[in-house]
Amino acid sequence: MNDSSILLESGTNELEIVEFGIGQNKFAINVMKVKEILNPAPVVAIPHAHQYVRGIMELRGEVLPVIDVAKALDLPASENPQLDKFIVAEFNQQKTVFHVHAVSQIHRISWAQIEKPSEMYQGQESQVIGVIKLGGEMILFLDFEKILLEINPESGIKLSDVKKLGPRERSTKRIVVAEDSTMLRKMLHETLSEAGFQYLEFFENGQDAISYLENLAEDADRFSEKVQLVITDIEMPQMDGHHLTKRIKEHPVLAKLPVIIFSSLITNDLRHKGNMVGADAQISKPEISQLVLKIDELVL
Template sequence: MKSELEKREILLESGTNEVEIIEFYLGGQSFGINVHKLREIVPYEPEAMTSLPESGPSMKGMLLLRGKTVPLVDLGSHLRKRQVENSVERKVVLVCEFNREVNSFLVDGVNQIHRISWKDVKPLDDFFTPYKPRFTGCITVDGREVMIVDLEHVITEIFPEQTIFGEGEVEGAEEADAFKRGSRQEVKILVAEDSNIIRNQIVSILKSSGYEQVTSFVNGEECWNGLNMLKAEAAHKGQDLREYADLLISDIEMPSMDGLTLCKKIKTDPVMKELTVIMFSSLINEQLAHKCQEVGADGHISKPQIHALVKMLDEYCLK
């Protein structure tokens, strides 16, 4: 399965606003995750799992995988999906990597990989508001709803210490000299991030570091529309776009328009192409780094390295 996933990664072109979702089952219901997070699928071997004392109900234990142990989360238990009796002969484990960490998730089974457009990812109805942080949206496949699971949020619920931005990580938030903080205040930054929690954290930390002029957007499409409004205003006043925006920080995984597509549009626009674009995503690995370069991104950093992000902003904006 791993080699097949690697082949599919090569075939998926950068900046087309497409994503591949692998569909899996929990309690008879379909769920999905971005294939970019998936390293491999392995059969569940109970004898390879070590239980942890006093762990939460959804923390299955530590799974021995080729000589290394990784946390094993019972995803059905965490999402409170009841087991359908006699429906699962043998469960499987999704081994995933994001935020520079490897975790594994126990599921009832997998179906297939679906290639879709980010425009096909629908936001959840208000009925699901209490559960929204655990899901990024849903898609319709062959008449059935597939809920897209936010594995990053699931992990932070189980391991609060792995929250995306720990306190005290940002170098320069308090120690920056007056000159640097004053220079940061002049920089105009845009942020495209679909998670309300993460978006607010990024904006808060940037402002506490001295980058006070921050405008945020809930996805790539909203950011693209906002940039076009700034472009029109700059043209009307005979000004350079840099008077309105110096740098964009963008997530990759976003509904409506993903970060790679947003970056590609910016870098192929004759007016916007000089805007510095930094991809800040939990998905950054060797393949995704290459795709960031393909669409013209000026830099890329994996979450949760917020301290490194601030340093990169200084390198690009405080010249």
């Protein structure tokens, strides 16, 4: 899992997922989040910790939190703990160990194969952000950022960070935002509005965003009046942020649009992927104040 050659060429709208099990249920995590997979190791319990947190463990000199994914999903505990696995992941500028019951295989798929969960069975509190159909089975794509946010709400996007920038005038900048999480769209709307941006157009995936932009681009002479900047997440059903950025930068009219990738997957190991598709800036969640300052820098 440490071999960087497993990472796909950027902008292809493909990803690789690690399939893992909790009981009889199958779930997935993006390979880009995974640093390594381990057999269970000793865990030190922490008094009064969040119910999802098993405790802490040491890994090559680092002390990392261990999250019980079964508890986070309200599913039964493992029947064979000696066969369980630890998934060591890195995102949102932190490393975390996720305790799962089994790890089976890696699949290469397209983001277009990931279906947005139906509102009929998908509440705002759910940790499932997509459904993948493979080999006659359904694999649920989990929102690990949301699990960590439930454990530590202070780790998310905070309105207070924007307020620290001081009073700001209302901005006429027109911004398109692609973000699949309902919760994060709401948080981004609140924080960017607080920062003075009043013209915000939100889309829940890259496909909807590029369709909107390409439609606007049909009137090339007035396009620059309609949108001045794009902010995009990376992990989104249908079309990911890297492919969206690539499509924008290859379009004869859209290419001049600044694109900021705002994602939990901005790490030193993965930053090159955004550079390959021409992103003008890459900022790791939840650094909202950096995002606001970068918008001001890119659009005068």
